[in-house]
Structure formats: structure tokens, C-alpha cells
Amino acid sequence: KNEVEQSPQNLTAQEGEFITINCSYSVGISALHWLQQHPGGGIVSLFMLSSGKKKHGRLIATINIQEKHSSLHITASHPRDSAVYICAPPEGSGGSNYKLTFGKGTLLTVNP
Amino acid sequence: NAGVTQTPKFRILKIGQSMTLQCTQDMNHNYMYWYRQDPGMGLKLIYYSVGAGITDKGEVPNGYNVSRSTTEDFPLRLELAAPSQTSVYFCASSPYNSPLHFGNGTRLTVT
Numbered sequence: 001k002n003e004v005e006q007s008p009q010n011l012t013a014q015e016g017e018f019i020t021i022n023c024s025y026s027v028g029i030s031a032l033h034w035l036q037q038h039p040g041g042g043i044v045s046l047f048m049l050s051s052g053k054k055k056h057g058r059l060i061a062t063i064n065i066q067e068k069h070s071s072l073h074i075t076a077s078h079p080r081d082s083a084v085y086i087c088a089p090p091e092g093s094g095g096s097n098y099k100l101t102f103g104k105g106t107l108l109t110v111n112p
Numbered sequence: 113n114a115g116v117t118q119t120p121k122f123r124i125l126k127i128g129q130s131m132t133l134q135c136t137q138d139m140n141h142n143y144m145y146w147y148r149q150d151p152g153m154g155l156k157l158i159y160y161s162v163g164a165g166i167t168d169k170g171e172v173p174n175g176y177n178v179s180r181s182t183t184e185d186f187p188l189r190l191e192l193a194a195p196s197q198t199s200v201y202f203c204a205s206s207p208y209n210s211p212l213h214f215g216n217g218t219r220l221t222v223t
Contacts, residue, residue, distance in 0.1 A: 004154070033211065041219075043202060045211035086154070102154035 002027040002091050006103040013110050019074040021106045023087030026068065033088040033100065034061050034072050043086075046072070077110045084108070113138050118203050118215035125193040125222045133188040133218050135203030141213070143206045144186040146170075146178065148199040149217075155202065161186055193222045 003026040013019055023032070031050040037043045047054050047061040049070075054061050058077075063070040070089075074081055084105040091099040119134045137144065142163045147155040157170030161180040175197055177189040186205075190197060203215040 031209070035212075041200065041217050043204075043214040043217075045213065048211045088155075100155075100157070102156075104152065104154050 002029070002089050002101040004087060004089060004101050004103040006085075006087050006106050008106060009104070010107045011109070013077050013108070015078055015110055015112050017077050017110075019077050019081070019108065019110075021072045021085050021087075021108070023070045023072070023089075023103060024068060025070075025087075025089045025101070027089075027091070028065065028068065029089045030065075031090070032063055032070050034070070035086040035088060035102075037084040037086060037105065039083065046085075074108075077108075079110045079112050082108055082110050115139065116203055116205055116213050116215040118201075118218050120218060121216065122219045123221070125190075125220065127193060127195065127222060129193050130189070130191050131193070131220075133190070133201055133203070133220075135186045135188065135215060136184050137186075137205040137213070138184065139205060139213065140183060141205035141207055142183065143208065144180065145204045145206075145212070146176070146186070146188045147202045147204065148172065149202060150199050158188065158201075190220075195222050198222045 005024045007022045033048050034046040058075045060073040086105045087103040088100045116137045145160045146158040149155050156172045159178040161167045164183050167178050198221050201218045204212040206212045
């Protein structure tokens with residue numbers, strides 16, 4: 001089973017700050033998911049990445065497969081970015097969606 | 113496209129009652145999943161399906177059953193509800209090894 005550690009568990013930032021959320025996992029994988037859970041509970045997939053870096057708007061996700069580590073960055077943070085961010089690698093190197101291990105999430109609060 | 117639609121949004125059950133959580137998707141995704149989310153815990157997989165007529169257990173299947181008679185629908189059945197099944201339930205779908213699409217969740221309380 002893949003052990004997933006996210007840090008920090010809670011993060012409070014001022015609007016405009018650069019945010020970094022980290023995810024470490026124990027078993028080598030081929031791809032990893034980042035999800036966003038809104039305060040109302042809905043979950044949205046942000047990224048699925050297997051190497052290097054992906055960018056979508058102000059969000060950037062990076063992954064280092066060899067070091068078993070991924071980061072999610074938010075540039076110019078805004079109060080609407082306030083949410084729980086969840087890292088989800090698969091159980092093993094097979095990379096299957098149906099064997100994802102979900103982190104407990106990082107609660108981000110961005111104050112105006 | 114409506115995406116993934118879950119019903120109901122909220123439900124209160126008495127111990128021992130049964131119910132079905134409905135999930136339907138209109139994106140023609142082969143893969144569908146049921147998760148539960150308990151406070152302070154990560155999502156846990158209950159059951160999943162890789163296509164119509166094929167289902168398999170996830171990490172926490174006890175007390176639940178599923179069926180997948182069509183590509184679109186993946187209902188989750190709770191038999192003999194127990195307080196331990198109080199949780200938020202999410203249905204999701206995806207193509208093979210692609211980002212997941214989630215429903216809005218069902219908040220279930222068993223008292």
C-alpha cells in the first residue's frame with residue numbers, strides 16, 4: 001500500500017502569496033493526481049501527471065518520480081483558492097485509477 | 113453534458129434500513145467508482161467498475177453492493193445500515209487512466 005504524506009496539513013496565506021503544497025509517497029508510481037475539494041464539498045480533478053511539470057492558469061504541479069515527491073504551487077493566490085487540496089498516487093507502479101491512495105488533504109485558507 | 117450526477121444529496125437512515133445511492137454519467141466513461149469520505153480521512157474506495165457488467169471490491173466494500181447494468185449507471189446499495197456507514201459518498205467516473213470526474217456527493221447519516 002502506498003503511504004501518502006501531505007504537508008502542511010493546514011495553510012493560511014494572504015492574498016497574492018505564492019503557495020506550495022507537498023506530497024510524498026512510499027511506493028514508486030507512474031502517475032499521480034491532484035484534486036481540489038471546495039468548501040461546499042465538491043471535488044474537482046486539477047492534474048494528472050507522470051513526469052516533469054504541468055501548468056493550468058495559476059496552478060503548477062511538479063513531480064519527481066525518483067524522489068517519490070510531488071508539489072502543487074499556486075501563484076498569486078486568491079481567496080477563491082481556499083479549498084482542500086488532495087494528492088492521490090496509485091497503490092503501486094501499475095498506475096491504475098482504481099487503485100488510488102488519497103492523502104488526507106491540505107486545507108488552504110487565503111485571506112483578502 | 114451534466115457530467116456525474118448523484119442522488120440524493122442528503123439522507124438520514126435508521127439503523128437497519130436499506131437504501132440505494134444513485135450515480136449516472138453521460139460522458140461514456142468505462143470506469144466508475146464509489147468512494148466514502150470520513151471526517152479527517154482520505155477518500156476510500158468502496159467498489160469500482162471497469163465496464164458494464166464488471167464490478168470489483170475496493171478497500172472498504174463490507175455492507176455495500178453495486179451493479180453496473182449499463183455504461184451510464186452505477187448504483188450503490190446499502191443493506192442493513194449501520195452508524196459506521198455515516199459518511200459522505202462520492203461517485204466518480206473516468207476513461208482509462210485519465211483524470212476523474214466526481215459527482216457532488218451524498219451526505220448520509222445513520223442513526
